[in-house]
Amino acid sequence: MSIQPYTEDQRDALQEITNIAMGQAGSSLAQLLDVFVILSVPRVRIVGVEDVPSAVSEMVDDPEEITAVRQAFYNKLRGETMVVFGRKGCSDLADLMGHEEVQSSEDEEELLLDVTNILVGAVLNGLGEQIEVEFGFSPPAIMATNTPIEKVLISDELGWSHALLIEVNFSLEERGFKCYLIMLMPEESIDMMRQALDHILESF
Amino acid sequence: MALPVLVVDDSGMSRKLTIRALPKDWDIEISQAADGFEALEAYHQGKAHIMFLDLTMPGMDGFEVLETLQKEGLDCFVIVVSADVQPEAEVRAKELGAMAFIRKPINTEIVTKILMEFGII
Numbered sequence: 001m002s003i004q005p006y007t008e009d010q011r012d013a014l015q016e017i018t019n020i021a022m023g024q025a026g027s028s029l030a031q032l033l034d035v036f037v038i039l040s041v042p043r044v045r046i047v048g049v050e051d052v053p054s055a056v057s058e059m060v061d062d063p064e065e066i067t068a069v070r071q072a073f074y075n076k077l078r079g080e081t082m083v084v085f086g087r088k089g090c091s092d093l094a095d096l097m098g099h100e101e102v103q104s105s106e107d108e109e110e111l112l113l114d115v116t117n118i119l120v121g122a123v124l125n126g127l128g129e130q131i132e133v134e135f136g137f138s139p140p141a142i143m144a145t146n147t148p149i150e151k152v153l154i155s156d157e158l159g160w161s162h163a164l165l166i167e168v169n170f171s172l173e174e175r176g177f178k179c180y181l182i183m184l185m186p187e188e189s190i191d192m193m194r195q196a197l198d199h200i201l202e203s204f
Numbered sequence: 205m206a207l208p209v210l211v212v213d214d215s216g217m218s219r220k221l222t223i224r225a226l227p228k229d230w231d232i233e234i235s236q237a238a239d240g241f242e243a244l245e246a247y248h249q250g251k252a253h254i255m256f257l258d259l260t261m262p263g264m265d266g267f268e269v270l271e272t273l274q275k276e277g278l279d280c281f282v283i284v285v286s287a288d289v290q291p292e293a294e295v296r297a298k299e300l301g302a303m304a305f306i307r308k309p310i311n312t313e314i315v316t317k318i319l320m321e322f323g324i325i
Contacts, residue, residue, distance in 0.1 A: 009217070016215040019260060020308050023287030030290045039260045039288055041214060201217070204224060 003162045003187055005046055010197045014166075017200070018042040021126025022168045025181070028122045029115065033096045035172050043167040046190060049160045053153040056182055059167050062086045063149040069116040073124055073137040077192055079185035080158070081123070081137075083116040087146060092177040109142060116140040119181050123168065131196035160186040164193060206233040210252035212243040212269070213285070214261040218308070222256050222285055225310045230325055240264025244272060252280050254324070257302070259286040259293065270300035283318060285310050 006014065019042055026037040047055050057063035067085045072078070085093070093111055094102040102108055117140050124135045144152040166183040185193065209232045213219045219236050226232070235251040237243040239261045246252055259266035266284060273280060284297045287308045294305040304318045319325040 012215050013217045016218050019215070019218075020287040023260075023289050023308070027289045030292065036292045036296075037290060041260055041262050204220060 003046060003190060004194075006044075006194065006197070009201055010194060011044055013197045013200050014193065015042055015044045017127060017130045018044060018123075018166055018168065020130065021123045022181075024126045025119045025122035025168075026170055028118045029170055032115070032118060033093075033172070035096065035174065038171045038173055040169055040171075043165075045165055046162055047165050049158055049163050052158075052163055052165060052184065053150045055165055056084075056153060056167070056180075057149045059169065060084055060086065060149060060180055061178060062088075065146045066149050066152065067112065067145045067147075068143040068149075068152050069112050069140045070143045071116060071120045071137055071140040073120075073135045075135050076133045077135070077185060077189040079164075079183060079189055081120045081184075082143065082153075082182045083112075083119055083140075084149070084180040084182065085112065086178065089177050089179050092172070092175045095175075096172075096177075112142065113140045115179070119170070119179075123181060123183070131193070131200070133196070158184070158186070162187055162190065164190045206231050208233050208235065208251045208253045210235050210237060210243065210246050210255045212237045212240070212255060212261075212266070213258040214238050215258075218258065218285075222310050225312045225315050227312065227316050227319065227325055230319075240266065240269040240272075243269050247273070247280060254281045254283070256283050256285050259284060259288050259297065267296065267300065270297060270302060274301045281322070281324070283315075 022042055026039050030037045065087045067090055069083045071081050094108055097111055102111055128135050164185040168181045169178055171178040211219045211222050223234060235246050237246050241264050257266045278301045282302045283304045284302045285306045289307050297305055306314055
């Protein structure tokens with residue numbers, strides 16, 4: 001199946017609405033951890049699904065050892081979100097929350113689930129508000145711990161030919177901490193998103 | 205003489221939204237810049253008595269623009285327009301010399317209120 005790429009205006013609009021949603025997610029993370037979160041420009045593109053693993057590993061600092069938490073979303077638009085933490089990211093999070101709070105590996109997992117839920121919830125709500133879609137989402141689940149990224153992202157399992165790939169990263173100033181939010185949407189959602197973006201672009 | 209106003213944002217859509225939110229009867233000459241480098245270049249050419257400045261941009265971001273302006277002896281009224289809604293982002297931008305901070309999405313009411321507050325319109 002061939003897919004029509006987004007026009008420059010559509011891509012720009014999607015990047016900007018993602019930017020606004022990311023700002024809200026970053027603020028929630030800042031509140032949770034009581035730190036300042038550094039935001040960078042989100043990246044938006046349509047890729048063949050076989051290219052998803054390499055595209056994602058490009059953005060991650062240490063793709064050999066990642067921990068990933070998955071959360072699916074559905075409704076008018078559907079897809080997968082993944083929050084990816086490097087090894088250092090996991091231990092930094094535990095440090096920031098305080099070791100009284102995070103003692104066991106179960107506590108650490110719970111913290112990763114909480115952070116994912118907060119980031120994904122804020123990004124989806126932020127996007128949803130702007131394109132007037134309400135998302136449903138599944139509870140977060142750990143996909144892999146300390147695993148090479150290509151073993152985590154097996155594109156055949158998605159059963160799609162193309163994916164809209166949205167990448168956002170959050171880093172904290174004082175530590176090397178970084179985590180990445182990746183959103184993937186299949187063909188019909190790419191088209192649905194195109195309509196939503198055109199609607200926004202037509203409004204001015 | 206029309207007041208030189210510079211709108212800085214990496215997103216073309218966002219620049220349009222900002223320009224659309226400016227008061228209609230304001231006598232200005234608008235220039236645009238897509239990142240921090242372009243913003244400083246336009247500033248040095250005298251195109252930015254007032255600057256609407258995004259923070260999150262590739263290359264040189266808005267915080268770096270503010271730092272540079274501060275070092276050079278800020279001669280420009282900067283209003284930050286950002287999706288970064290952390291209270292700390294606003295504090296930092298103002299410490300670096302920004303006069304006001306607008307959280308995206310921007311609208312005419314908030315721009316007008318700020319411009320009136322500072323006696324610009």
